Amino acid sequence: MKFSRTTTMAVAIVGALALGSTLTACSSDDDKDKTADANAAVTLDVVGLLPGAKPEAQQALAQEVTDFQKENPNITVKTHDYEWKATTFAADLAGGTLPKVFEIPFTDAKTLIANQQISDMQDQLSTLSYAANFNKNLLQYGQGDNGHVYAIPAKSIYAVGLHYNRDLFTQAGLDPNKPPTTWDEVRADAKAIADKTGQAGFAQMSKDGTGGWQLTVDTYARGGRMEDGKKATLTNDATKASLQFLKDLRWTDNSMGANFSYDWSGINQAFAAGKLGMYTSGQDVYTSLVQTNNINPKSYGLTMIPLTGSDAGVLGGGTMAAVSSKANANEKAAAIKWIDFHYLRKYTKQEAAAKNAETMVASKQPVGTPELPIFSQQQYETYQGWIKSYVNVPLDQMTTFTSKVFDAKLVNEPAVATQDVYKSLDTVVQAVLTDKNANIDQLLTDANTKAQRAIDAAG
Incomplete structure (x- = not known):
């Protein structure tokens, strides 16, 4: 059977994760879940787009809300700009300023469940016809000790x-169809870009947990790990090599520009504006670059991060939808309908896939950005067929990623105290980029102590 590039990628990573497809339905003991009134008028606050999203993206979301409300006339949906940040999320959630339906990383669901900050959605999820088709190894991130689903992929x-x-590759005399395949080549290309264009050749996120996140990416790519069970291992050789690489780019090559305080949204903005040549992030970021940062599709390229060492791997992750524990029964019933309509239905119903793609294309939004399956590999192949005629992203400029990632090992994020581990590493990355005499060994020793303390506290 002939697969598309994105389907081949999906098949490979599903295999790498040994994903299954069984959801065991459990009935909730929460009596208030059984009191939902299907005809009650509900106003549901949900997350929308990133702050600063283009009018076209807002238009597409508004049309989706209109279509949803036609199908569910008793539900009024109000969208709110939203960007998850490790430094503000906990306070926003505790303060009640988040919408009732919000998004979280896979790594955060277990803590929120344990703290009783998100709702048990098992009964609501079980009303969906495809509830049994989720990949169970994804679903487990959002399951509590009782087996109930609280957060939904x-x-x-x-x-x-x-x-x-x-x-920038072209301006620097580099071939944009032959991106770097080794870290030495990344360094050489970054210097060429900086020397010949005056822009940063390579940039690294460094704050709000993103510095630790991307340093973990770099570590995995060199065969290291940040945790071994419940033991912090931040002082490993791969992390040291990753930091030395950044130090060389910054202080020896002067190829990282002048901004050393990027977060996720900031680095996206700089990249789309043509101010930096290379950076690492999830393969799905192209959609945000279009919706929020007005990137020129012709300038965009995506390739594999270099992998070196026998245990080298690519960091993988994802996003879950969660409902505040403060939601009442009617809001929870409305929430599952929105989660179905907004996030998931397009993967399971051809009419919904076509409608979503039509809406996105009409609003000049990307359709076909490489992604990996929430459900089975077979279902994802089917979905790809449904949207094939609507695809408008430059897939030919992403082939050195989509044709190779299936050969790589996909590695989950650190499992225990993830965000605390990342935060402990932010200061390390910042120090290396701002202090020429930064002592990598000492910085990592101090960070490892902080990370271990957080891991121990997490139990």
Whole structure:
């Protein structure tokens, strides 16, 4: 059977994760879940787009809300701009300023469940016809000790890739169709871009947990790990090599520009504006670059991050939809309908897939950005067929990623105290990029102590 590039990628990573497809339905003991009134008028606050999203993206979302409300006339949906940040999320959730339906990383659901901050959605999820078809190894991230589902996989698994600006490659005398395949080549290309264009050749996120996240990406790519069970292992050789690489780019090559305080949204903005040549992030970031940052599709390229060492791997993750524990029964019933309509139905029903793609294309939004399956590999292949005629993203400029990622090992994020581990590493990345005399060994020793403390506290 002939697969598309994105389907081949999906098949490979499903295999790498040994994904299954069984959901055991459990009935909830929460009496208030049984009191939902199907005809009650409900106003549901949900997350929308990133702050600063283009009018066309807002238009597409508004049309989706209109279509949803036609199908569910008793539900009024109000969208709110939203960007998950490790530094503000906990306070926003505790303060009650988040919408009733919000998005979280896979890594955060277990903590929120344990803290009783998100709702048990098992009964509501079980009303969906495809509830038994989720990949169980994804679903388990959002399950409590009782086996109930609290957070629902909403956006497909991502694998981190190397994003590069084809225009800057050309201006630097590099071939944009031959992106770097080794870290030495990344360094050489970054220096060429910086020397010949005056822009940063390579940039690294460094704050709000993103510095630790991307340093973990770099570590995995060199065969290291940040945790071994419940033991912090931040002082491993791969992490040291990753930091030395950044130090060399910054202080020896002067190829990282002048901004060393990027978060996720900030680095996306700089990249789309043509101010940097390369950076690492999830392969699905192209959609955000279009919706929020107005990137020129012709300038965009995606390739594999270099992998070296016998245990080298690509960091993978994803996003789940969760409902506040403060939601009442009617809001929870409305929430599952929105989660179905907004996130998931397009993968399971041809009419919904076509409608979603039509709406996105009409609003000049991307359709076909590489993603990985929430459900079975077979279902994802079917979905790809449904939207094939609507695809408008430059897949030919992503082939050095989509044709190779299936050969790589996909590695989950650190399992225990994930965000605390990342935060402990932010200061390390920042120090290396701002202090020429930064002592990598000492910085990592101090960070490892902080990370271990957080891991122990997490139990």
